[in-house]
Amino acid sequence: MSMTLTARQVGDVTILDLSGKITLGEGGVTLRDEVRKLLAKGAKKIVLNLVGVSYIDSSGLGELVSSYTAVKNAGGELKLMNLTSKVRDLLVITKLLTVFDVKDDEAAAVAAFA
């Protein structure tokens, strides 16, 4: 199953609800494209909701990092929320949990933007 991705607004925060797999050729490019589209529209506060992500590999981790740096370079902020245990484990192993601002739920993620 490839990844599906839906964008919605909560105030001035854009939430991307992701589900499925973020892997090489299966959603990674879609995520990167969607984040760039949001940046082009002027979005600065973006949250990736990973509750439905059942699987991620090193390419998928790379896509999360690419999205994070693209948003940061555009002067915005990207946060993650609702990590599954599989995704959290890989972020811990790769020390990426120290890079991302990760929140447990939507209210906390939205409130975390200054």
Next chain:
Amino acid sequence: MTLDSELSSVETVETRVEQLAHQAGFDEDTSSQIAMVTREAVINAILHGNKRDPAKKVRIGFALSDDALSITIADEGLGLDPDSVPDPCAPENILRSSGRGIFLMRAIMDEVHFHQLSPGTEIELIKHRIHKES
């Protein structure tokens, strides 16, 4: 198992390894992780080893013993020096978008060995089985 150097081959190996890991008694999360790092090795073999050359194959071997599950992935490329792969957790590399595959193999498996072939590289991934005391 011999595969063409196409990414469509990857899923077949991943499914087979996950089944084997279950048979070996690993729990669901561990089986999934073993399958995932095998996938990483096969993708590396296709993209970086064989460079998608249709004339080159990827050979996969599986062995299940009383002690361990062992998976070998061999390509026909120019060879790989695993020591030359940068540490993806180092501050200067942490924001790179690639280079985490071998690191994940080493983090998740108990042993990872690189054997130079002529031509090519074979990666051996080993996970020790945990025996419950009776």
